[in-house]
Amino acid sequence: MAITLPLLILVIPLFMFLLLGLAGNKMSHRMAGILGCLGMGTTMVLAYIVSFTYFFSGNPDFVDAEAHTRLQWVVFNVDWLSFTDNLVIRLGFLLDPIAALLLVVITTISFMVHLYSMGYMRDHHGVWEKGFQRFYAFLSLFSFSMLGLVVATNIFQMYIFWELVGASSFLLIGFYYRKPSAVLAAKKAFIVTRFADLGFLIGILALSYYAGTFNFMDLTSSQLVSGAYQVNIETAENIKNIFATSAAPTFMGASVLTWALVLIFMGGMGKSAMMPLHIWLPDAMEGPTPVSALIHAATMVVAGVYLVARLFPLYLMEEASLEIITIVGALTAFYAAMVACTQVDIKRVLAFSTISQIAFMMVSLGVARPEFHHGIGYMASMFHLFTHAMFKALLFLCAGALIHAIGSNDYTDMHGLRKYMPVTHITFLIGCLAIAGIIPFAGFFSKDEILTATMGHSTFWYIWMSAVAGLTAFYMFRLYYLIFWWKEHKVREGHHAPHDQPWTMTLPLVILAAISCVAGFVPMGNLVTWNGHEMFPEGVSFFTNLKALDWTVACVSLAVAIVAIIIATVMYRKENPLPAKMKRALPALWDWCYHRFYWDELYMFITKRIIFNGICKPIAWFDRHIIDGTMDGFAIVTNKLSFAIRGFQSGNAQTYVWWYLIGVLALGGITALCLL
Amino acid sequence: MDISMIYYLVPTLVMFCCGIYGFITRKNMIAMLISIELMLNAVDINFVIFNRYLFPGQLEGMMFTLFAIAIAAAETALAIAIIINLYRAHKNIDVSDLTKMKF
Numbered sequence: 001m002a003i004t005l006p007l008l009i010l011v012i013p014l015f016m017f018l019l020l021g022l023a024g025n026k027m028s029h030r031m032a033g034i035l036g037c038l039g040m041g042t043t044m045v046l047a048y049i050v051s052f053t054y055f056f057s058g059n060p061d062f063v064d065a066e067a068h069t070r071l072q073w074v075v076f077n078v079d080w081l082s083f084t085d086n087l088v089i090r091l092g093f094l095l096d097p098i099a100a101l102l103l104v105v106i107t108t109i110s111f112m113v114h115l116y117s118m119g120y121m122r123d124h125h126g127v128w129e130k131g132f133q134r135f136y137a138f139l140s141l142f143s144f145s146m147l148g149l150v151v152a153t154n155i156f157q158m159y160i161f162w163e164l165v166g167a168s169s170f171l172l173i174g175f176y177y178r179k180p181s182a183v184l185a186a187k188k189a190f191i192v193t194r195f196a197d198l199g200f201l202i203g204i205l206a207l208s209y210y211a212g213t214f215n216f217m218d219l220t221s222s223q224l225v226s227g228a229y230q231v232n233i234e235t236a237e238n239i240k241n242i243f244a245t246s247a248a249p250t251f252m253g254a255s256v257l258t259w260a261l262v263l264i265f266m267g268g269m270g271k272s273a274m275m276p277l278h279i280w281l282p283d284a285m286e287g288p289t290p291v292s293a294l295i296h297a298a299t300m301v302v303a304g305v306y307l308v309a310r311l312f313p314l315y316l317m318e319e320a321s322l323e324i325i326t327i328v329g330a331l332t333a334f335y336a337a338m339v340a341c342t343q344v345d346i347k348r349v350l351a352f353s354t355i356s357q358i359a360f361m362m363v364s365l366g367v368a369r370p371e372f373h374h375g376i377g378y379m380a381s382m383f384h385l386f387t388h389a390m391f392k393a394l395l396f397l398c399a400g401a402l403i404h405a406i407g408s409n410d411y412t413d414m415h416g417l418r419k420y421m422p423v424t425h426i427t428f429l430i431g432c433l434a435i436a437g438i439i440p441f442a443g444f445f446s447k448d449e450i451l452t453a454t455m456g457h458s459t460f461w462y463i464w465m466s467a468v469a470g471l472t473a474f475y476m477f478r479l480y481y482l483i484f485w486w487k488e489h490k491v492r493e494g495h496h497a498p499h500d501q502p503w504t505m506t507l508p509l510v511i512l513a514a515i516s517c518v519a520g521f522v523p524m525g526n527l528v529t530w531n532g533h534e535m536f537p538e539g540v541s542f543f544t545n546l547k548a549l550d551w552t553v554a555c556v557s558l559a560v561a562i563v564a565i566i567i568a569t570v571m572y573r574k575e576n577p578l579p580a581k582m583k584r585a586l587p588a589l590w591d592w593c594y595h596r597f598y599w600d601e602l603y604m605f606i607t608k609r610i611i612f613n614g615i616c617k618p619i620a621w622f623d624r625h626i627i628d629g630t631m632d633g634f635a636i637v638t639n640k641l642s643f644a645i646r647g648f649q650s651g652n653a654q655t656y657v658w659w660y661l662i663g664v665l666a667l668g669g670i671t672a673l674c675l676l
Numbered sequence: 677m678d679i680s681m682i683y684y685l686v687p688t689l690v691m692f693c694c695g696i697y698g699f700i701t702r703k704n705m706i707a708m709l710i711s712i713e714l715m716l717n718a719v720d721i722n723f724v725i726f727n728r729y730l731f732p733g734q735l736e737g738m739m740f741t742l743f744a745i746a747i748a749a750a751e752t753a754l755a756i757a758i759i760i761n762l763y764r765a766h767k768n769i770d771v772s773d774l775t776k777m778k779f
Binding site for chain 2: 661
């Protein structure tokens with residue numbers, strides 16, 4: 001493959017960012033929007049060409065046809081900073097199954113969001129949102145950073161783009177910078193993820209210090225020798241030896257490798273909103289809804305999952321770290337699902353649902369082992385990442401349409417909208433069915449693979465995750481019924497009756513809904529596996545995924561989902577006192593869920609009471625009194641001294657001559673004494 | 677030519693000390709300028725003396741004296757210009773009254 005196409009995928013969004021950011025105010029709103037859409041559309045087409053070439057061309061660079069194995073392919077890799085011979089930071093473009101998959105996901109969702117924002121970012125009278133051009137510039141910046149992240153050839157490049165997506169997320173959450181809550185949310189997101197990235201950076205340094213390389217292909221090669229990616233066997237053996245010997249030193253009972261991996265995972269926890277670093281994601285909903293769909297549902301928040309998947313062969317060397325990932329993921333999934341059942345703001349429900357679904361992916365990676373079904377967990381995780389991006393972006397864009405029509409985020413202002421907004425209704429229903437895991441929608445297949453993988457690892461987590469899957473179906477349909485059914489819609493005073501949106505907003509909904517219907521049939525087992533081996537070497541058809549299902553798991557999860565949906569239907573389809581009764585029956589549980597288990601309050605307590613009082617105030621005192629005091633002391637002494645001696649400068653020339661004469665005589669006298 | 681060098685050096689030393697004394701005690705700037713000239717001339721004479729006694733047959737000391745006289749002339753012109761300007765501004769050339777340039 002020529003270098004041009006992959007390079008253009010990165011260059012076009014960057015160029016659009018510069019163009020819209022610098023010249024945006026010179027052009028009309030519509031022009032800026034159309035330019036942004038065109039740029040992203042071109043990028044999407046290019047990404048499709050690159051990915052499809054990678055997956056389906058059969059080029060021997062990309063696939064070893066005899067071994068039924070996909071290969072990693074470095075399109076280009078240039079030295080960027082070379083400190084020493086060993087310490088070189090490169091920027092490059094790595095094409096392998098997960099990168100190709102993510103290219104498709106990111107560009108698709110990004111293009112949909114670009115298109116959708118053309119309609120969303122103007123009000124009912126057609127007045128464009130203030131800062132519309134800036135919005136598109138930031139969207140382009142985000143797309144560029146995210147694409148750079150997924151194609152990184154080394155962990156340092158990934159870190160650079162990792163911070164860039166964090167920065168663009170900050171800018172977009174705080175898009176309405178006149179709104180104090182948006183500013184606070186942006187700050188919170190940035191600080192929490194930065195804190196997590198500190199761990200990530202330490203992890204990178206520890207890992208690369210021992211391994212002697214930043215390069216993903218070298219780092220992961222040791223496990224892949226027996227697998228399939230074509231790797232340099234010498235390097236692989238080398239790194240394996242390094243980890244066997246020099247990583248052996250332990251720190252607080254765990255090897256350096258374990259520490260490095262757990263710290264790197266901490267970075268992933270921050271970006272992917274795993275407990276206890278999840279607190280920023282619900283607040284991030286302060287940003288415009290298309291941004292939530294793009295960044296906080298489909299792409300950036302799965303960067304943590306992507307990171308673990310990228311380093312998966314390393315994680316395999318330390319099973320303990322995988323266990324940690326499983327536990328964190330499972331707890332987060334359950335927690336977020338519980339909270340999602342009680343929230344009133346529809347975007348917050350979706351935010352917690354996102355946290356829960358990302359946790360599913362994490363668990364799936366955590367339980368993935370090569371011995372079980374060729375590491376099905378890895379495949380399932382990436383599969384779920386793909387399908388989840390589609391249906392969660394769909395749900396968020398539907399939520400955006402609702403908010404746009406109603407002018408409020410709370411379902412209490414909605415109710416009974418199915419007649420007013422039929423397109424939104426149908427597409428939202430498809431999204432709900434997909435996330436609930438109803439056959440044949442996308443979520444069913446990917447969630448089923450995850451549950452299969454979990455069962456292969458431990459029955460306990462299997463039951464746990466199945467329960468969470470049931471909760472997922474419940475809260476999604478609770479939301480669905482409360483928005484579209486419950487009771488007749490009451491048009492608020494001074495408002496028009498809500499109606500469906502312009503085509504720029506409808507088209508992305510319809511496309512994403514269509515994708516959510518069929519995405520489950522993508523034979524992911526042949527495209528994305530942990531070591532590149534195809535799972536179905538005999539070839540695939542449209543029904544491969546159906547045939548490969550583990551029907552016991554599938555039936556159980558289907559039954560759980562249907563039961564949950566029935567419960568939701570009974571409780572929320574028509575206005576009835578049942579939900580209120582439930583709430584009164586378990587007031588404590590409801591309270592804890594509604595207040596998100598008081599995590600924010602806990603953080604406030606820790607930061608305000610303990611850190612500010614215990615650490616920051618003494619440091620501030622030290623700074624003000626000791627450090628500033630020393631400096632002030634110098635100034636004061638100099639000042640005093642100067643005042644004391646300034647009388648010498650009397651302005652009387654003859655006095656100076658006296659002093660001069662005395663000085664000369666003294667010097668002369670001393671010289672004479674010394675000579676004699 | 678058997679007069680010892682000391683007979684020349686003592687008068688120049690007296691001249692030089694008179695210059696210093698005048699410079700310190702006189703308040704009139706013209707008088708101070710004259711004192712400076714006195715010191716300079718004492719030094720010039722010293723140059724000639726040392727040249728004559730220590731390095732006879734060479735001319736460096738003489739040349740230096742001529743040089744110093746020329747520069748002293750220029751300097752005097754400059755000093756008198758300053759004094760005239762001061763006088764125009766202050767109607768006064770008493771150095772003990774001109775103490776503005778201090779802290």
